[in-house]
Amino acid sequence: MTTYSGPARLILPDGTPFAGMASLSTNYSGGQTTWSGTFRPNQATAELQDVSDELRLELPYEQTGAVAVTGVRKFLASQVMMSLAGRGPAPF
Known part of the structure; x- marks a missing residue:
């Protein structure tokens, strides 16, 4: 298993970037x-x-890697946590 935890940017289809923190891992099954x-x-x-x-x-x-958002939940009062599923090769 390979992991990454640190800064990242989520890029929308129209090119709009959103900075934040990512926590990612690979799974072999x-x-x-x-x-x-x-x-x-x-x-x-x-x-x-x-x-x-x-x-x-x-x-x-x-x-960069292609992703889909599989869920969004509130995190603290004014933040959200997004669950991601990678598509294709992992960028880390």
């Missing part, structure tokens, strides 16, 4: 490697909470 994790944006906006697919997650050094 049935001969296949997948990746998933969470993303906590620095600012939670209504626009960001309505997204689900065709997103990119950018890590430092311009490493």
Whole structure:
């Protein structure tokens, strides 16, 4: 299992970036490697909470991976935690 925890940017389909912190890991099951994790944006906006697919997650050094949002839950009073499912190769 490979992991990454640190700064990241979630890029919407229209190119709008949202900075935040990501916690990601790879999973090996049935001969296949997948990746998933969470993303906590620095600012939670209504626009960001309505997204689900065709997103990119950018890590430092311009490493990017396609992701889908599988869930959004409130985190503290003014923040959200987004569950992500990676698509394709992991960027870490």
